[in-house]
Amino acid sequence: MxxxxxxxxxxxxxxxxxxxxxxxxxxxxxxxxxxxxxxxxxxxxxxxxxxxxxxxxxxxxxxxxxxxxxxxxxxxxxARMGFAVPGYVHDAGITSAEQLNEPENRERFGAEFYSIESGSTVGEAIHDAADNDVYGLGDWDIRESSTAGMLAEVDAAYRDQRWIAFYGWTPHWMAPKYDMVILDDPESVYGRENxxxxxxxxxxxxxxxxxxxxxxxxxxxxxxxxxxSQFIDEFSQQGKxxxxxxxxxxxxxxxxxxxxxxxxxxxxxxxxxxx
Incomplete structure (x- = not known):
């Protein structure tokens, strides 16, 4: 097996x-x-x-x-995991998690970060970061849901070209579908080497x-x-x-x-x- x-x-x-x-x-x-x-x-x-x-x-x-x-x-x-944004947000100049809480960016993100279920390892990582105000996330709303729920929010934002920050990883179909970029993470919230x-x-x-x-x-x-990521996209999203x-x-x-x-x-x- x-x-x-x-x-x-x-x-x-x-x-x-x-x-x-x-x-x-x-x-x-x-x-x-x-x-x-x-x-x-x-x-x-x-x-x-x-x-x-x-x-x-x-x-x-x-x-x-x-x-x-x-x-x-x-x-x-x-393979990587961390703070992620759709490609159009990266193209607008967002390359690092350090930029999330800059006043103009904070407003466009709505001071919200989307993650997966509370109790997961990555859930603990983002809550520890918020508790210690890493990247100024101390007063951000950490929006947790199932993986499907989080990606539904990403999909809605992508279709409207709205700014959204979320927990992303690759390989996964989200990478090609949303032209996803994982941001630099100098404080190693999601592990060393970004x-x-x-x-x-x-x-x-x-x-x-x-x-x-x-x-x-x-x-x-x-x-x-x-x-x-392309394999996963083709059979799980495209139905091949x-x-x-x-x-x-x-x-x-x-x-x-x-x-x-x-x-x-x-x-x-x-x-x-x-x-």
Missing amino acids: LHHHRPGHDQYRHRHGSGAGGLHSHAGDLRGQPPGYSTLQSGDSDVFLGGWLPAQQKIYDAAMQSDAIVDLGNNVEG GKSDIRTVVRRDFSEANPNLTRFLDQVVFSAEEQ DLEEVAEQWIESNPEQVQSFLEGVTTRDGEQPTIE
Whole structure:
């Protein structure tokens, strides 16, 4: 079994011999342990593609101490989370969270910041920032709702070209749909290096030892956050079949696919070919 927990908020589950499952939660909502770690440790799954770090650091560290799992490294380059705005707000000159509370900007944002459910890790981060008046957010209205509720507000603002500041992350379909830009965060409210994140491929140790060929393949599969965001947009927003999205990408990126397959062999011990 393979689990993919996206930070962006989506959890994608794929069982051997079946199609893709639904989209559920997100990397910031860490009130409970993401199922990928517990199912790896119990032997109910073999591969987890959604190890978001540093957002899941404590849970990840605890799971690694069991010595039952192996971290193969990052599978998405450029993942980030933090203060976000639509592209037209960035084009107007807003590039840093330090600018949010400047008088003219504060008025245009309505002194409101949209975030996800209270109790999530990212919810705690923005409330800590407000409590300490970071970026002058002490008297801002932190508007919390479900992920869908927050994005409905973003969508309404985008259609009207109104200014809005919200919690954003990538990879996610919000990135291409709203031309989203994550602002500089010099006070590291959402983590160091402006919310830079890794999304790790984590596998069950017994599985990796029994399947070195497949493990090599998984170790070499790396996408950019932009590619992942486009995938998510195409199948979750545009309604394309997952197989269609995958096939189109493979046809358009043969060299990248070949890099995934370097040193990997088929069941017959042959070098796989791309047709």
